[in-house]
Amino acid sequence: MKEFNRTDYAGALRACDVGRTVTVCGWVQRARRLGGLTFVTLRDRTGLLQLNFNAERDAALSELAGTLRTEFVIGATGVVTHRGESAVNHEMPTGEIELYVTALKVFTRAETTPFEILDDTDCAENLRLKYRYLDLRRQRLQNTIALRHRVAAIARSYFYDNGFLEIETPVLTKSTPEGARDYLVPSRVHPGKFYALPQSPQQYKQLLMLSGFDRYIQIVKCFRDEDLRADRQPEFTQIDLEMSFVDEEDVRAVNEGFLKKLFKEVRGIDLELPLQCMPWKEAMERFGSDKPDLRFGMELCNITDLVGGCGFKVFTDAAETGGVRLINVDGGAKMPRKEIDSLVEFVKTYRAKGLAWIKVNEDGLQSSFSKFMKPEELSAIATRANAKAGDLLLIVADPKDLIVMTALGALRIECAKRLDRIPKDTYKLLWVTDFPMFEWSEEDQRFTAMHHPFTAPKDEDMALLDTDRAHCRAKAYDIVINGYEAGGGSIRIHDPEVQERMFQALGFTKEEAEERFGHLINAFRYGAPPHGGMAYGLDRLVMLMAGTDNIRDVIAFPKIQTAAELMMNSPDVVEQKQLDELSIAINIRSDEV
RNA sequence: GGCCCGGUAGUUCAGCUGGUUAGAACGCUAGCCUGUCACGCUAGAGGUCAUGGGUUCGAGCCCCAUUCGGGUCGCCA
Numbered sequence: 001m002k003e004f005n006r007t008d009y010a011g012a013l014r015a016c017d018v019g020r021t022v023t024v025c026g027w028v029q030r031a032r033r034l035g036g037l038t039f040v041t042l043r044d045r046t047g048l049l050q051l052n053f054n055a056e057r058d059a060a061l062s063e064l065a066g067t068l069r070t071e072f073v074i075g076a077t078g079v080v081t082h083r084g085e086s087a088v089n090h091e092m093p094t095g096e097i098e099l100y101v102t103a104l105k106v107f108t109r110a111e112t113t114p115f116e117i118l119d120d121t122d123c124a125e126n127l128r129l130k131y132r133y134l135d136l137r138r139q140r141l142q143n144t145i146a147l148r149h150r151v152a153a154i155a156r157s158y159f160y161d162n163g164f165l166e167i168e169t170p171v172l173t174k175s176t177p178e179g180a181r182d183y184l185v186p187s188r189v190h191p192g193k194f195y196a197l198p199q200s201p202q203q204y205k206q207l208l209m210l211s212g213f214d215r216y217i218q219i220v221k222c223f224r225d226e227d228l229r230a231d232r233q234p235e236f237t238q239i240d241l242e243m244s245f246v247d248e249e250d251v252r253a254v255n256e257g258f259l260k261k262l263f264k265e266v267r268g269i270d271l272e273l274p275l276q277c278m279p280w281k282e283a284m285e286r287f288g289s290d291k292p293d294l295r296f297g298m299e300l301c302n303i304t305d306l307v308g309g310c311g312f313k314v315f316t317d318a319a320e321t322g323g324v325r326l327i328n329v330d331g332g333a334k335m336p337r338k339e340i341d342s343l344v345e346f347v348k349t350y351r352a353k354g355l356a357w358i359k360v361n362e363d364g365l366q367s368s369f370s371k372f373m374k375p376e377e378l379s380a381i382a383t384r385a386n387a388k389a390g391d392l393l394l395i396v397a398d399p400k401d402l403i404v405m406t407a408l409g410a411l412r413i414e415c416a417k418r419l420d421r422i423p424k425d426t427y428k429l430l431w432v433t434d435f436p437m438f439e440w441s442e443e444d445q446r447f448t449a450m451h452h453p454f455t456a457p458k459d460e461d462m463a464l465l466d467t468d469r470a471h472c473r474a475k476a477y478d479i480v481i482n483g484y485e486a487g488g489g490s491i492r493i494h495d496p497e498v499q500e501r502m503f504q505a506l507g508f509t510k511e512e513a514e515e516r517f518g519h520l521i522n523a524f525r526y527g528a529p530p531h532g533g534m535a536y537g538l539d540r541l542v543m544l545m546a547g548t549d550n551i552r553d554v555i556a557f558p559k560i561q562t563a564a565e566l567m568m569n570s571p572d573v574v575e576q577k578q579l580d581e582l583s584i585a586i587n588i589r590s591d592e593v
Numbered sequence: 594g595g596c597c598c599g600g601u602a603g604u605u606c607a608g609c610u611g612g613u614u615a616g617a618a619c620g621c622u623a624g625c626c627u628g629u630c631a632c633g634c635u636a637g638a639g640g641u642c643a644u645g646g647g648u649u650c651g652a653g654c655c656c657c658a659u660u661c662g663g664g665u666c667g668c669c670a
Contacts, residue, residue: 030632032632035626069621089630091630123604126661228669450670
């Protein structure tokens with residue numbers, strides 16, 4: 001711009017700039033008129049700066065300043081000046097100085113915004129999302145979006161420095177049968193056929209290894225047409241990478257280097273390497289989760305063997321095929337009955353049938369099932385749980401041990417939250433390893449791949465691929481941070497014969513496998529290097545770095561729970577002409593519209 | 594698809610056991626104000642109590658349905 005060409009960011013000016021004539025541009029945060037003296041706080045992406053207008057210095061200019069309203073876009077030229085000693089604002093980074101304005105330009109006026117552009121706004125989120133461009137003016141979101149940029153930049157520089165090539169893969173690709181629901185994309189030139197948006201560039205990056213690219217990285221959008229959560233969006237970004245001639249330890253080592261650099265540069269935290277590794281089975285038994293939060297204790301305790309012969313049918317039935325386990329909520333005995341009842345309801349949402357409890361009082365044990373059990377059986381449980389006076393033991397029993405563990409795992413976190421036992425500003429990272437290859441799908445009545453169908457089994461479990469799928473473990477690993485799955489990956493199958501056995505194990509006929517994955521099967525016939533990799537959820541990583549538990553906070557234009565986007569109002573209907581061109585007929589009943 | 598929570602000025606909220614004209618703060622508009630920075634003071638405008646139906650002499654409040662948001666289970670290879 002010829003006029004009011006910005007020389008400085010407003011929020012970046014300091015006392016050392018005093019005496020300089022500068023031009024700043026931005027938005028009016030606030031205008032305060034005290035008669036002949038007018039203060040205007042100007043905001044740009046770096047922060048706030050106070051502009052000073054004095055009628056005695058320039059009456060016309062002061063008059064113009066008086067017309068300024070919140071969110072007007074202005075440019076101001078003036079001299080950076082020390083405030084009087086008594087006028088210094090210690091709350092503001094620029095609080096020692098102000099700009100004695102000599103020229104002011106109003107670029108645009110602004111209507112009153114639907115909500116105030118303040119960091120501590122408690123305005124409802126749907127309104128903020130409808131006016132996301134205004135919400136994003138808030139310093140907090142400006143900082144988070146800038147933080148996101150830094151995380152991505154650190155990832156790029158680290159992996160570039162370690163010989164990774166950034167290679168783009170297609171966004172219009174092919175639907176895969178396993179895994180999440182695909183977003184489908186029709187095309188005019190292929191009536192009746194659909195592209196799918198990638199759930200991840202998994203197959204492409206493996207094929208790149210086959211092509212010899214050796215080390216690949218991409219920061220890439222992925223899409224999954226599934227229900228949203230506080231930490232899950234249908235459109236999200238992965239830091240996706242793949243390496244050749246590596247085993248699990250190699251992949252983890254490279255990624256630990258990245259995490260160390262990331263935590264150091266973003267949060268000033270020195271991570272101790274190597275990170276802890278915990279087999280999946282141990283994570284489930286100790287924490288009831290495949291993404292354990294290690295910031296607090298309250299670990300699960302197995303009492304299945306103690307209750308096999310007791311008089312409580314709920315426990316004995318569960319002990320036969322499943323499990324009976326508990327968590328010890330230290331200091332929980334003073335929890336009122338009503339609150340314990342709410343915990344009972346809580347575990348039921350995780351398919352537990354109920355929650356039994358023992359209160360350890362000074363004068364003995366009190367429990368919800370004492371009439372079914374001998375006192376010495378009760379105290380045996382308390383002893384196993386290392387219970388002391390004031391503790392509360394919460395017990396879940398079920399014929400399916402997995403339900404017991406996951407319900408208690410969720411309960412463990414719920415109790416820690418309620419009792420405020422989770423330390424703030426600490427980070428606990430670990431690898432969860434040795435995931436099961438398969439999990440049983442009730443819906444499909446067959447085994448499905450827990451990770452994906454290209455994941456390699458553990459060498460020692462290779463035989464179980466055909467004989468005992470329930471106990472076959474994978475060369476898969478997740479990086480877990482503070483109870484969030486921040487990323488995950490695996491060593492892939494590079495032997496076509498093993499891949500064929502894997503497809504068989506998943507219940508695909510040769511023909512089905514050929515139809516769905518023929519390109520991959522073919523490619524692997526021509527020399528595939530051993531390879532593996534992983535992918536981080538960039539959004540979750542930024543979320544953790546920013547200290548928020550809402551993924552929408554770290555995405556410029558996020559989607560709401562229905563996967564709609566409130567500002568543009570997507571998705572939306574399209575014109576009949578567009579549908580005709582795509583040979584698409586809409587087939588919904590009128591009561592569904 | 595299930596469960597739970599919520600919707601009252603532009604915004605955040607209060608609104609008693611169902612009872613006259615629905616209030617407060619912030620914001621907004623106008624005026625005054627020379628060291629404010631959540632400026633202050635004075636005055637003013639601003640409401641389809643989410644929508645529809647029901648109960649009642651009477652509904653912001655009770656009931657039903659719908660809708661819009663949030664959390665969560667299922668789902669997320």
